[in-house]
Amino acid sequence: AQSVTQLDSQVPVFEEAPVELRCNYSSSVSVYLFWYVQYPNQGLQLLLKYLSGSTLVKGINGFEAEFNKSQTSFHLRKPSVHISDTAEYFCAVSDPGSNYQLIWGAGTKLIIKP
Amino acid sequence: SAVISQKPSRDICQRGTSLTIQCQVDSQVTMMFWYRQQPGQSLTLIATANQGSEATYESGFVIDKFPISRPNLTFSTLTVSNMSPEDSSIYLCSGTGMGNTEAFFGQGTRLTVV
Numbered sequence: 001a002q003s004v005t006q007l008d009s010q011v012p013v014f015e016e017a018p019v020e021l022r023c024n025y026s027s028s029v030s031v032y033l034f035w036y037v038q039y040p041n042q043g044l045q046l047l048l049k050y051l052s053g054s055t056l057v058k059g060i061n062g063f064e065a066e067f068n069k070s071q072t073s074f075h076l077r078k079p080s081v082h083i084s085d086t087a088e089y090f091c092a093v094s095d096p097g098s099n100y101q102l103i104w105g106a107g108t109k110l111i112i113k114p
Numbered sequence: 115s116a117v118i119s120q121k122p123s124r125d126i127c128q129r130g131t132s133l134t135i136q137c138q139v140d141s142q143v144t145m146m147f148w149y150r151q152q153p154g155q156s157l158t159l160i161a162t163a164n165q166g167s168e169a170t171y172e173s174g175f176v177i178d179k180f181p182i183s184r185p186n187l188t189f190s191t192l193t194v195s196n197m198s199p200e201d202s203s204i205y206l207c208s209g210t211g212m213g214n215t216e217a218f219f220g221q222g223t224r225l226t227v228v
Binding site for chain 1: 219224
């Protein structure tokens, strides 16, 4: 069965510094990959997704992620964070062969220090 | 993209009572999902709601406790029955559109059982 590992439960970073949030998944079969953001007291919003094609995916709010099949990773990056990026970030995997059910990582809380 | 309106956004309920959460989508979605999210944790899938058939429940969740309705392609309800303080959580509904390449979320229902 698929599993998703987000290696860091919290990532503190200074404002305007770069950030990388790590995500690894377990299976080498073709999957869809997603990053969602959850702001305090809100639902989840899609940041970006990888379905196929270019391994570098650009999303909203200046975020991007790179799909690495050999390392089964899908790390999220932003070159310069803002205080408004403070949120919980979730990595998820969808296996088209399993009815597209999403398998979720535990989440990474991004803490922006002024 | 689809917009999901979920209500209520929050509620405080007495133990032993039931609460029905509603999700209305502004377009047809093929599959709808109900999640529970404990504070500071990831999403746990309760069940998958398909139109015209009974919901499919994940391990640890049963229909008597979490009855679900899906009368059409734009609406679903989740009832939390005979509530106890352990049911205090955030409940989220989600839908996927044609091709199932992206999940959309409601804003969540923050439930407190006293």
